Amino acid sequence: MSLAPADFDYVRTLVRDEAAIVVEPGKSYLVESRLAPVARRHGLQTIDRLVQQLRRGSPRLRDEVVEAMTTNETSFFRDVHPFTSLEERVIPELMQRRAARRQLVFWSAACSSGQEPYSVAMLLREKFPQLASWNVRIVASDISAEMLGRAAAGRFSQLEVNRGLPARYLAKYFQREGAEWQISDEIRRMVEFRAVNLIQPWPRMPPVDVLLLRNVLIYFDHGTKREILARCRQTLQPDGFLFLGAPETTLNVDPAFDRVQHGQTICYQLKSATGTGQGCTK
DSSP states (O other): OOOOHHHHHHHHHHHHHHHOOOOOTTOHHHHHHHHHHHHHHTTOSSHHHHHHHHHTTOHHHHHHHHHHTSOOOOOTTTTSHHHHHIIIIIHHHHHHHTTTTOEEEEEETTOTTSHHHHHHHHHHHHHOGGGGGSEEEEEEEESOHHHHHHHHHTEEEHHHHHTTOOHHHHHHHEEEETTEEEEOHHHHTTEEEEEOOTTSOOOOOOOEEEEEETTOGGGSOHHHHHHHHHHHHHHEEEEEEEEEOTTOOOTTTOTTEEEEEETTEEEEEEHHHHTTTOSSBO
16 A cells, blocks of 8 residues: 555645644655555555545544554553652652642653553552542543543553563452453542643643653654643643653753753753752752
8 A cells, every 4th residue: 555645745744733743754654554554444445545535524534544643652661760760759759748738640641552641550559558548630641532442441462461560560450351451440440531632722630740741742843842841831730740751851942841860760840849959869
């Protein structure tokens, strides 16, 4: 299913306009591999015909194409060290500062099939049982309705639970159902899922203590990164923590953030917070 140059440019523009995802020139092979299953699902023999349908203005097909072009790579406790930082430094500090109010808000802002927010939920259950009496919200969002449906169902393949999930967590919080593993209702109820397109207006959120926006900014151009980080500033608590992916940074994008470090983990806080000596070690 080869893609004509004009159709490749059309898809690139569509994905950029709808999701701010930048598809570089010369990556028609990526578009072909992502859209071939969509074409087959609609009974279309070629991607050219799929693009013809797109040009006719089908909102449903447009959404499917944008979802197909969205990267959904994730795993439980991905990269490990950010969760170590949450356990050893970030959550204990936040608990101390929020002791009077007894409320914490976490937001996994590109949750894909749910492994990240469920990892946070299991971490809280295992390491901070005292939070059971607090008002703790774990909000998880994604642009993909398909991924959100999978995440909310809490069902994972053997391959998915083999990637990063400690064996004792699998035994404690999952039940085997046929070829899949079902996460426990106890953990599933801790996470609230909602659809959010990061380049469109964000929904009203309570002030967020920990914002996980990992491995998302790499797909956007400089201007879009700047806009999203500006929204992060408006959403975070003044002393909240922003976690980005390893190849991502606020440096030369948003000067309002300071890069702060704990062990192997790089996170970010507003300069007003780091200026008072709060947060990770600079």
